[in-house]
Amino acid sequence: MLLGHQSALIDRPTLYTFHGIISSTQGFTIGSSPWDTSCKNKRTAAGSALGRSKLKDYFDMFDLESYCIIRDLARDSHNGEKEVEVRKYIQRYALNTTLTLCYGIRMDSVYDSMLREILEVGSAISLLRSASENFQDYIPLLRYFPNNSKNRRSKELRDRRDAYLNSLLNQVREMIKKGTDKPCISAAILKDEETKLSGVEVSSICLSLVSGGFETIPGTLTSCLGSLSTAEGQVFQERAYADIKRVYPDVRDAWRNSFQGEEVPYLNAVVKEAARYYTVSAMSLPRKTVSEVVWDGARIPAKTMVLINAQAANHDVDHFGPDAATFNPERWLSSSPSSSSSSSPSKSSPSSSIPHFSFGAARALAPGK
Numbered sequence: 023m024l025l026g027h028q029s030a031l032i033d034r035p036t037l038y039t040f041h042g043i044i045s046s047t048q049g050f051t052i053g054s055s056p057w058d059t060s061c062k063n064k065r066t067a068a069g070s071a072l073g074r075s076k077l078k079d080y081f082d083m084f085d086l087e088s089y090c091i092i093r094d095l096a097r098d099s100h101n102g103e104k105e106v107e108v109r110k111y112i113q114r115y116a117l118n119t120t121l122t123l124c125y126g127i128r129m130d131s132v133y134d135s136m137l138r139e140i141l142e143v144g145s146a147i148s149l150l151r152s153a154s155e156n157f158q159d160y161i162p163l164l165r166y167f168p169n170n171s172k173n174r175r176s177k178e179l180r181d182r183r184d185a186y187l188n189s190l191l192n193q194v195r196e197m198i199k200k201g202t203d204k205p206c207i208s209a210a211i212l213k214d215e216e217t218k219l220s221g222v223e224v225s226s227i228c229l230s231l232v233s234g235g236f237e238t239i240p241g242t243l244t245s246c247l248g249s250l251s252t253a254e255g256q257v258f259q260e261r262a263y264a265d266i267k268r269v270y271p272d273v274r275d276a277w278r279n280s281f282q283g284e285e286v287p288y289l290n291a292v293v294k295e296a297a298r299y300y301t302v303s304a305m306s307l308p309r310k311t312v313s314e315v316v317w318d319g320a321r322i323p324a325k326t327m328v329l330i331n332a333q334a335a336n337h338d339v340d341h342f343g344p345d346a347a348t349f350n351p352e353r354w355l356s357s358s359p360s361s362s363s364s365s366s367p368s369k370s371s372p373s374s375s376i377p378h379f380s381f382g383a384a385r386a387l388a389p390g391k
């Protein structure tokens with residue numbers, strides 16, 4: 023469906039609760055914008071900010087945020103003696119990377135009040151934007167019921183989101199005035215360095231990047247750490263470490279360089295399996311058909327909402343084999359190291375023949391991949 027009908031599925035439906043109420047002030051996120059010239063410009067801008075060629079510009083940021091996670095986990099857990107909730111640290115990592123990119127701002131404390139507010143509001147909005155959550159999106163009469171709690175909650179969340187987005191933009195304005203601003207998307211626009219985009223489009227891009235990263239990355243990484251912590255997962259950890267040492271005989275080089283090179287096949291396989299196994303956006307983003315689509319004998323009329331079940335595709339036994347429901351990074355390696363002893367390094371390289379659908383596909387591929 024995604025590969026064969028890319029152009030016919032390029033549009034996005036507009037829903038009463040998410041588009042009509044929550045997004046009425048800051049514009050739609052890119053992934054929920056109907057297909058038009060403005061959406062195309064926003065996608066191009068986000069695609070170029072997140073493109074592979076730009077990655078090297080973000081190495082320092084990734085280095086800093088990775089360092090801060092390890093530093094704070096070691097400190098707060100008293101070097102592993104005390105239990106800590108890892109997800110909070112990963113949330114800060116995810117949010118700080120997008121806030122740095124969009125506003126040149128980061129929060130050092132895991133429990134910073136604005137950081138927690140952004141995460142709380144963002145998660146609550148995610149629930150309200152679900153295509154199956156709001157019956158009033160499909161049955162208009164429900165919208166006019168007195169004491170409509172969905173509308174009340176949507177407006178409250180919209181106001182709270184406006185407050186922090188405006189505060190972030192005002193901080194950038196202040197920094198520009200003082201000459202202390204960092205290179206970032208909003209400063210470039212506020213200084214009129216990129217004239218093609220309007221103010222609303224810039225807000226929409228920043229909103230898209232912030233909301234694109236803060237749940238996907240923590241969800242995927244937390245699930246991955248959980249899988250790696252099981253008895254079977256610890257064997258994968260040992261093999262991954264052996265492969266790291268094979269590629270970087272001095273492991274200090276791994277810390278310094280591995281995030282740039284992505285040269286350790288076993289680690290690449292762990293990353294792919296993490297994305298496949300826990301499909302963080304289970305039904306991907308809803309789309310709308312631009313023209314009639316004939317799929318598997320069925321005629322889907324134009325202007326129909328289409329949801330792609332990426333979770334099911336990622337766990338399809340016909341595609342991934344009988345162990346599709348099991349976390350096994352070695353499915354991505356062209357030769358499995360499991361036949362050899364757990365301490366021997368993997369010499370295999372990641373196979374790209376069986377893709378997963380966690381990032382979508384074709385023209386609907388996520389730019390943050």
Ligand code: HEM
Nearest residue numbers: 052053230231234235238242303307380381382386388390
């Ligand atoms: C594990 C990490 C991630 C996963 C699994 C993921 C997944 C997805 C998926 C499935 C889509 C919808 C594609 C579609 O159906 O059209 C999407 C869109 C998007 N993602 Fe991500 N994403 C991740 C990380 C990120 C990050 C870190 C960012 C930003 C820094 C980001 C920014 C975006 C944006 C801007 C869109 C909308 C793009 C468009 O519609 O053209 N994502 N992502």
